[in-house]
Amino acid sequence: MEEVNNIKSWKEIPGPSTLPIIGQIHHFLPGGSFYGRFDVKLMGNLYEKYGPIVRLEGHFGLPPTIFLFDAETAMHIFRNENILPLRPGFQSLEYFRKTYNKRSDAVESTGLLTEQEEAWKKFRSAVNPIMLQPNTIKLYSGILAEVADDMISRMKGLRDTHNMIKNELDMEMNLWSLESIGLVTLGRRLNCFDSNLPEDSPVKELIKVVHDIFHCMDKLECQPSLWKYFSTPNFKRAMKHYEDQIRLSEYFIEMAIKELKDEKKDQNREKGILEKLLEIDQKVAVTMTSDVLFAGVDTTATTIIGLLYLLAKNPEKQKKLRNEIMTAKDKRSYLRACIKESLRLLPVVSGNYRQTTKEYDVLGYRIPKKVIAIVVNQYMSQMEKYYPKPHEFIPERWIVDKNDPLYYGNTHPFVYAPFGFGVRSCIGRRIAELEIETFAAKLIQNFDVRWFGPPIKVRTTTLNYFVGPYNFIFNDV
Numbered sequence: 452m453e454e455v456n457n458i459k460s461w462k463e464i465p466g467p468s469t470l471p472i473i474g475q476i477h478h479f480l481p482g483g484s485f486y487g488r489f490d491v492k493l494m495g496n497l498y499e500k501y502g503p504i505v506r507l508e509g510h511f512g513l514p515p516t517i518f519l520f521d522a523e524t525a526m527h528i529f530r531n532e533n534i535l536p537l538r539p540g541f542q543s544l545e546y547f548r549k550t551y552n553k554r555s556d557a558v559e560s561t562g563l564l565t566e567q568e569e570a571w572k573k574f575r576s577a578v579n580p581i582m583l584q585p586n587t588i589k590l591y592s593g594i595l596a597e598v599a600d601d602m603i604s605r606m607k608g609l610r611d612t613h614n615m616i617k618n619e620l621d622m623e624m625n626l627w628s629l630e631s632i633g634l635v636t637l638g639r640r641l642n643c644f645d646s647n648l649p650e651d652s653p654v655k656e657l658i659k660v661v662h663d664i665f666h667c668m669d670k671l672e673c674q675p676s677l678w679k680y681f682s683t684p685n686f687k688r689a690m691k692h693y694e695d696q697i698r699l700s701e702y703f704i705e706m707a708i709k710e711l712k713d714e715k716k717d718q719n720r721e722k723g724i725l726e727k728l729l730e731i732d733q734k735v736a737v738t739m740t741s742d743v744l745f746a747g748v749d750t751t752a753t754t755i756i757g758l759l760y761l762l763a764k765n766p767e768k769q770k771k772l773r774n775e776i777m778t779a780k781d782k783r784s785y786l787r788a789c790i791k792e793s794l795r796l797l798p799v800v801s802g803n804y805r806q807t808t809k810e811y812d813v814l815g816y817r818i819p820k821k822v823i824a825i826v827v828n829q830y831m832s833q834m835e836k837y838y839p840k841p842h843e844f845i846p847e848r849w850i851v852d853k854n855d856p857l858y859y860g861n862t863h864p865f866v867y868a869p870f871g872f873g874v875r876s877c878i879g880r881r882i883a884e885l886e887i888e889t890f891a892a893k894l895i896q897n898f899d900v901r902w903f904g905p906p907i908k909v910r911t912t913t914l915n916y917f918v919g920p921y922n923f924i925f926n927d928v
């Protein structure tokens with residue numbers, strides 16, 4: 452990429468100080484800057500202290516890593532790695548699937564989250580047409596609207612005398628999300644909104660276990676951990692959560708397959724993704740469905756909370772959106788712009804990463820092979836040099852004319868990537884967008900949403916999560 456003769460070595464890339472033997476481990480211990488967190492504030496500190504490229508050596512289970520705050524460099528590496536991109540996260544899940552829980556009927560591929568190279572490509576090619584085709588996904592809009600309507604009625608009933616749903620809002624949004632993704636995938640209602648749903652019901656158990664998995668993964672994969680050498684308490688916890696997740700998704704899948712065989716299914720309904728995949732390959736169908744029930748729940752639930760928060764904090768934007776929803780029928784450009792803008796400010800995933808398969812000379816340094824290159828998209832999306840008025844919620848930037856200084860297209864295309872990049876980007880993107888658009892429209896049509904008190908709190912683990920109290924007020928429109 453660069454015509455630099457005296458390129459500096461990997462060791463010279465700036466980064467937190469290194470000590471003999473223990474390397475950078477002290478930064479991850481109590482009192483250290485990395486202790487228990489990898490959030491946007493830490494990323495800001497790293498950028499301000501070290502500049503656009505920051506190095507972590509890799510010790511105690513952590514791979515050598517660079518953080519990139521430069522869009523051009525990110526583009527160079529990600530484009531070069533876009534044939535068979537390596538994204539070797541979820542290593543404890545991979546261990547679980549390939550070793551700990553290896554079954555005699557093991558499928559040749561363990562799925563998109565845990566496979567790389569040819570095994571990933573083969574799987575992805577099989578599922579892409581069913582999961583990403585806009586025309587195929589659009590067919591689910593009717594059933595998703597039914598779920599959204601039911602959720603609105605439920606929320607109306609749940610509000611207290613102040614029109615708040617204070618403590619349970621995240622669980623409620625997860626119930627909506629699971630009901631929606633369950634219907635699209637399994638082709639049947641999971642009855643998440645049943646008012647007598649016990650705490651140990653499979654749907655609530657699944658929601659809790661997905662949360663637990665993401666939190667545990669953070670401890671095993673983003674913090675130094677010795678789980679690769681011996682069974683740490685977090686490792687044991689993670690294996691138990693993975694077992695529970697498999698048990699629960701198999702419970703739902705088996706029920707759906709049985710229903711298909713019994714032909715109990717409503718013939719007028721659009722076929723679920725599971726049914727469509729079963730027509731191609733049974734093993735792919737079961738593995739993909741299980742991953743959808745894992746990756747497709749917290750992600751959309753969190754996105755809807757972030758969107759609601761930003762609309763509540765910006766009542767004039769909310770009013771404009773309501774106006775569009777009440778008047779325009781199909782083309783909802785402002786709604787889409789609001790969702791894009793909320794994913795810029797409050798994304799579920801704070802950055803994207805790839806493992807390098809070759810050497811790169813970037814920003815004056817040589818990056819070796821087998822380094823994890825993390826593009827810090829969330830932080831970059833809030834840098835003045837990339838987005839004017841970066842901390843303001845301005846959905847208009849996604850629709851204004853290109854002569855307007857706010858126009859999103861003036862920004863480097865590698866800054867904003869809430870669904871990832873290229874052939875390995877999110878397979879659930881179209882489904883997620885449809886779910887969120889459908890539900891957000893109903894929410895704003897029915898409720899004038901307000902927020903009071905201090906800003907919403909975010910907790911970053913593998914994903915960004917919101918933390919209660921949820922000071923939303925849902926007044927009737």
Ligand code: HEM
Binds near residue numbers: 564575632748873875
């Ligand atoms: C707003 C909601 C969502 C966001 C922001 C999101 C974001 C992401 C991101 C950033 C990636 C990594 C992409 C990359 O490395 O380039 C990813 C991958 C993935 N997502 Fe999503 N996601 C969302 C919803 C969903 C849903 C609903 C599903 C399931 C239907 C899903 C399933 C997956 C899977 C299976 C992968 C791995 C893809 C692969 O490696 O080939 N996601 N997602």
